[in-house]
Amino acid sequence: MAVNSKILNEITNPAEKAAFKNMRPDMATGKALLNPEQLGYFLKEATLDNTLLADADFTLMKSFKKQLNRTGINGRVLTNGYKANGDTDDEIAAADVDFGANELDAKKLKAMCEISDDEKEDNMTGEQFEQTLLGMMGERIGEDLEYWAVYGDTTIARADDALLNTTDGWLKKCVNKLESTGIDANDGAYDINDGPEAMFDAMIKALPARFRKNRSQLKFYVPFEVEDAYRNVLIARGTTLGDSAQTGFAPLTFKGIPVVHCATLDDETGRTLSGDVAHSLLSNPKNLAYGIWKNLSIEPERKPGEELTKYWFRMRGDVDYYFRNGAVTAQITTTEVEGLPELSMG
Numbered sequence: 001m002a003v004n005s006k007i008l009n010e011i012t013n014p015a016e017k018a019a020f021k022n023m024r025p026d027m028a029t030g031k032a033l034l035n036p037e038q039l040g041y042f043l044k045e046a047t048l049d050n051t052l053l054a055d056a057d058f059t060l061m062k063s064f065k066k067q068l069n070r071t072g073i074n075g076r077v078l079t080n081g082y083k084a085n086g087d088t089d090d091e092i093a094a095a096d097v098d099f100g101a102n103e104l105d106a107k108k109l110k111a112m113c114e115i116s117d118d119e120k121e122d123n124m125t126g127e128q129f130e131q132t133l134l135g136m137m138g139e140r141i142g143e144d145l146e147y148w149a150v151y152g153d154t155t156i157a158r159a160d161d162a163l164l165n166t167t168d169g170w171l172k173k174c175v176n177k178l179e180s181t182g183i184d185a186n187d188g189a190y191d192i193n194d195g196p197e198a199m200f201d202a203m204i205k206a207l208p209a210r211f212r213k214n215r216s217q218l219k220f221y222v223p224f225e226v227e228d229a230y231r232n233v234l235i236a237r238g239t240t241l242g243d244s245a246q247t248g249f250a251p252l253t254f255k256g257i258p259v260v261h262c263a264t265l266d267d268e269t270g271r272t273l274s275g276d277v278a279h280s281l282l283s284n285p286k287n288l289a290y291g292i293w294k295n296l297s298i299e300p301e302r303k304p305g306e307e308l309t310k311y312w313f314r315m316r317g318d319v320d321y322y323f324r325n326g327a328v329t330a331q332i333t334t335t336e337v338e339g340l341p342e343l344s345m346g
Helices: 005-009 014-021 036-047 051-055 117-123 128-151 196-206 224-236 240-247 268-273 334-338
Strands: 057-061 065-074 096-105 107-116 176-179 219-222 252-254 257-261 277-283 288-293 297-303 308-321 327-333
Touching: 036 051, 036 057, 036 128, 051 128, 051 219, 051 288, 057 065, 065 308, 096 288, 096 308, 107 117, 107 128, 117 308, 128 268, 128 308, 176 196, 196 219, 196 224, 196 257, 196 277, 196 327, 219 224, 224 252, 224 257, 224 277, 268 277, 277 334, 327 334
Parallel strands: 057 288, 176 327, 219 257
Antiparallel strands: 065 096, 107 308, 219 277, 252 257, 277 327, 288 308, 297 308
16 A cells, blocks of 8 residues: 555655655554664664663564563572471472563654755755655654653653653662762762762662672763763873773773763753752663654655645654662762862872
């Protein structure tokens, strides 16, 4: 079946019309759906420069809900299975098998871009139209998706942020939350004035033992100021490691765990709406889950009098953890961020 004629009638550019003919029709709405190749290209562009989305466990959702099944056994299971006389002990405590699931519940999301006829003719001729449109919007939507996945909070008023209030993101859903002494001087989990290493240590200790057994699978995701401060601490020590951290911008680790800068954690709006704090996150990246509903649609809206076309992108998605207690977040105030170690303080 051809793409709905209503959509094609909106399009006047032959190359653009050919691109939309390659898309699949949505029988219910009449919108053009990205075919598997187009969707794959779009999602690649969306994750390319986004640290957490690139590392997290992605699911292409075939329905609006997706169960994130998890299983585990708590506590010890081995014991002496015999009584003193050598008989089998029938009263051994049963292993506590933990079955459960979190759920991705895809929320409706929308984006729009508009392109003038002149821009289209100058920059999107021939086969380039499809790649340019999908690549351009994929890259930009990806930035917003990571922002949404990190800072999403349904308690935020829609008037304050119409994107973040659609779901609860990774920071909100994390069970293990630490605060610096600057947030609550009477009950701080760590003192950031002791440097970023104090925060890293507190985060490791706050992670349940079963999730920190294999440190090579964990990562610290930190804002720029924390990554820069830790690099400055190493440089100030005057060691070979410090030299490489300065001259070669070598990758950082703390006690065997990579320390990775995530640009989304620098977002000023996200920090403000979170309570004027900067966050760091410790987790196995594959414990972070996000899903996008497979039917991502594009609908053109022609404005002939203005000589431009609006393109409406409609999608659904959600984020969660497989194990919400398998991650730790740490907060420091924006004032404390400004006081993090500089190189001159070494």
